[in-house]
Amino acid sequence: MSDTTTRALSLLNLLQTHRHWPGTELAARLGVTERTVRRDVERLRDLGYRIESTPGIAGGYRLEAGSAVPPLLLTDEEAVAMAIGLRVAASQRLVSGPETTLTALAKLEQVLPAPLRRRVNALADAVQPAGIQTGAAVSSEVLGELALAIRDHERVRFDYTSMTxxxxxxxxxxxALAPADRxxxxxxxxxxxDDWRTFRVDRLARVEHTRVLFDPRPLTPAEVEDFILVARSWTRQxxxxxxxxxxxxxxxxxxFGIWGQGATEEDATRTRWPVGGADFRETMYGLSWIPAGVDYTTDLAEPSRSELREVLERMLRAVDASPPPARTPVVERAPHPAQHTVTP
Known part of the structure; x- marks a missing residue:
């Protein structure tokens, strides 16, 4: 393989791993001049890859979907079959590593021509593996668009319908995209x-790419898990x-940290915080985390309100009453010699 071909393939790999590359950075990574990068881009265009270029200081290159799947990758039928498989695998969580599935899906979605994408959209939502327990239906097209935006650090807009x-x-x-509880x-x-938010993907629609890139804010995997845990607890109780x-x-x-999500300002000195659970006991547990010495009111409805009051009144009586007599210690006696069993 010639140096020119090797360099062109290296350039293609870079274009497939990020949505936008400045020409200066591509040249630095490949160890060539920007003029050479321009020539290699033209070679890839001749092979059928649609590469958009923008002039200026902030200009660069990005790989776009063309009128056909670029050669040497997949046939149309193979591309459709692979895209459907990846979308179903992602939405049904059939693999242990969802990040791998989404990365592969993002790379393929980037170069799918419009006619093939329409075929994938029509078929993927109709394909449901048997025997898989699923939650609310998730648009495979939305998953693909979000996967692209996450990979490329691109701001997006979307419509969202809340639980109410x-x-x-x-x-x-x-x-990040993360599966949890179906x-x-x-x-x-x-x-x-101006804060972190977690959204149910099945309630998302009309994802719009803004082409505005951003620098990701630092967040550890443990913090991501905590945010998802809080989001899971927000289902209607x-x-x-x-x-x-x-x-x-x-x-x-x-x-409260991340558990303060959902709180709204009541006025300058008060905050409204939603709390709930499977029964009044879980709601009481949530209320118990309000800081000591801080007053609050709650609109807990009947009959839970009366049940909670009865439990609290009994607790207060138990705390105020004299403690029960101390338990008489149990003295363990040594076994009688005759009780020993001798094993020959």
Whole structure:
């Protein structure tokens, strides 16, 4: 293989691993001049790869979907079959490493021509493996678009329908996709709320790429898991209530950390925080985490309110009453010699 061919393939690999590359950085990585990069780009274009170039200081190159699948990769039928398989695997979590599936899906989605993508969209949602327990239906097209945005650190917009049915248009910096409890969750930095937010992917629609890149905010894998854990706990609970806490929202969030998600400012000195559980006991446990000495009110409804009051009154009586007599210690006696068994 000639040096020219090797360099062109190296350039193609770089273009496939990131959405946008400045010409200066490509030249530095390949150890050539920017003029050589331009020639190699033209060679790839001659082979059928559609590479968009933008002039100027911030200009560069990006690999776009063309009118046909680039040669030497896959036939149309193979591309459709692979894309459908990856989308189904991602949405059904058939592999142990979802990141690998999403990375492969993002790379293939990037170069799928529009006609083939329409075929994939039509077929993937109709293919459901037998015997797989699934949660709410997830659009495989949305998964593919989010996977691209996460890989490329690109801001996106989308429509979101909350658990209560409220519809909003969000603008975010996507960080991670994660499966949990038969659902997919998107963890991202919400630019309007200026905070981390987690969204159920099945409630997302109309994903729009902005072509605005961002530098990812630092977040450890453990922190990602914590955010997803909080999001899982936000599903509608049999017993739900709001607690209005006598703390400003910034102080409240500093104390609660990621568990303060969902809190809203009631006024300058008070914060409204949603809390709930399978029964009044779990709701009581949530309320117990409000900092000591901080007053609050709650709208816990009947009959849970009366059940909670009865349990608390009994607890207070038990705490105020005299403690029960101490338990008489049990003295262990040595066994009688005759009880020993001698093994010859």
């Amino acid at each position: 049915g409220a519809e909003t248009r969000r603008r975010v910096e996507p960080h 659902h997919w969750y998107l963890l991202c930095w919400d630019l309007e709320r 049999p017993v739900e209530a709001d607690a209005v806490i006598e703390l400003p929202i910034d102080v409240m969030k500093e104390h």
